[in-house]
Amino acid sequence: QKEVEQNSGPLSVPEGAIASLNCTYSDRVSQSFFWYRQYSGKSPELIMSIYSNGDKEDGRFTAQLNKASQYVSLLIRDSQPSDSATYLCAVRLSNSGYALNFGKGTSLLVTP
Amino acid sequence: DAGVTQSPTHLIKTRGQQVTLRCSPKSGHDTVSWYQQALGQGPQFIFQYYEEEERQRGNFPDRFSGHQFPNYSSELNVNALLLGDSALYLCASSQPGQVIFGELFFGEGSRLTVL
Numbered sequence: 001q002k003e004v005e006q007n008s009g010p011l012s013v014p015e016g017a018i019a020s021l022n023c024t025y026s027d028r029v030s031q032s033f034f035w036y037r038q039y040s041g042k043s044p045e046l047i048m049s050i051y052s053n054g055d056k057e058d059g060r061f062t063a064q065l066n067k068a069s070q071y072v073s074l075l076i077r078d079s080q081p082s083d084s085a086t087y088l089c090a091v092r093l094s095n096s097g098y099a100l101n102f103g104k105g106t107s108l109l110v111t112p
Numbered sequence: 113d114a115g116v117t118q119s120p121t122h123l124i125k126t127r128g129q130q131v132t133l134r135c136s137p138k139s140g141h142d143t144v145s146w147y148q149q150a151l152g153q154g155p156q157f158i159f160q161y162y163e164e165e166e167r168q169r170g171n172f173p174d175r176f177s178g179h180q181f182p183n184y185s186s187e188l189n190v191n192a193l194l195l196g197d198s199a200l201y202l203c204a205s206s207q208p209g210q211v212i213f214g215e216l217f218f219g220e221g222s223r224l225t226v227l
Contacts, residue, residue, distance in 0.1 A: 004154075032217065043202055043218040044155065088154055097168045100143070100216060103153030 003027070006103035010033050014111055019076040021106050023089030026070070032092035034067055037076045038105065039085045048074060078109045113141060118203050124225045125193050133188040133222045137205030143167075144186040145216060146178060146204040155202055161186050172223035190224075198226045 003026045005075040013019045021035075030050055036044035050056045050063040052075075062075040063076065076083055091103050117136045125131050137144050140147055143162045147155035157170035161180035175191045184205075200223050204216035 002133035032215075035208075043221045046215065046217065062158075068147055096157075098143075099168060099170060100155075100158050102156075104152070104154050105136075 002010055002070075003080050003093060004085075004101045004103040005090055006089050006106045007067070008104055009107040011106055011107045012094060015079060017079050017080045017110075018103070019083065019108055021074040021076075021087050021089075021108065023072045023074075023091075023103055024070055025072070025089075025091045025101075027091070028067070028094065029094040030067075030070075030092060031090050031094070032038055032070045033063070033110060034090040034100065035061075035063060035072075036088040036090060036102075037084040037085045038088055066085050079108075080112050084108055084110050116141075116203055116205050116217055118201075118219040118222050120222055121220065122223045122225075124227060126227050127195060129193050129195055129226075130189065130191045131193060131224060133190075133203075133224075134185065135187070135202050135203030135205075135219060136185045137203075138217050140207065141205035141217070142184050142208050143206040144184065145204045146186070146188045147218075148172075149200040149202055149221075151162065151199075157191070158188070192224045195226050198224060200224075211222060 035048040038044045048063040050065045056063045060077045063074045082104045089103040090100040145160040146158040159169040165182045176205040177189045180186045200221045203219045
């Protein structure tokens with residue numbers, strides 16, 4: 001099993017809809033979870049961090065963490081065409097020290 | 113407040129050559145990490161520098177080396193370049209005391225093409 005897994009997509013949603021991005025990870029005791037947004041040809045930009053079970057909301061973004069199921073998700077409400085990008089899930093696994101382990105990313109396309 | 117800055121932004125090398133990439137961390141940050149991102153993949157951890165020492169290294173060969181200077185800036189050196197070294201090289205910095213939480217701020221990257 002890969003350490004951090006994401007569906008590569010593309011995930012296509014209409015403008016105004018909710019986009020749901022999912023990520024699973026291999027290590028039950030991992031403590032730090034992040035979502036990065038990466039536009040084509042650009043570097044990753046941190047949009048959410050979450051450390052405890054439950055939901056964390058920031059504007060149109062909600063991160064959801066379920067450590068028992070080893071699952072973290074990102075919801076984007078009222079999706080806009082400018083949200084079209086690749087979303088990278090990153091986890092600081094318990095055996096990875098200071099390194100972040102990234103998934104391959106999910107490509108999101110928001111259509112007008 | 114300047115973010116993480118990297119140079120050069122793009123460069124082309126041939127197999128066997130050597131390359132040096134440079135990074136200045138975000139103001140107030142003292143820890144620098146380097147990641148390699150191949151096309152269509154997530155970033156892969158190369159190493160992290162703190163207090164001018166390599167604190168942790170990922171699964172990369174010794175051809176990859178680095179340095180951190182007293183002003184916290186950093187260099188990544190790659191020797192004997194291979195075609196497979198073609199990638200976006202990302203520098204990321206962290207706040208003092210926050211690195212344990214893993215929150216990273218990335219620069220725009222240096223895109224290396226090896227011919």
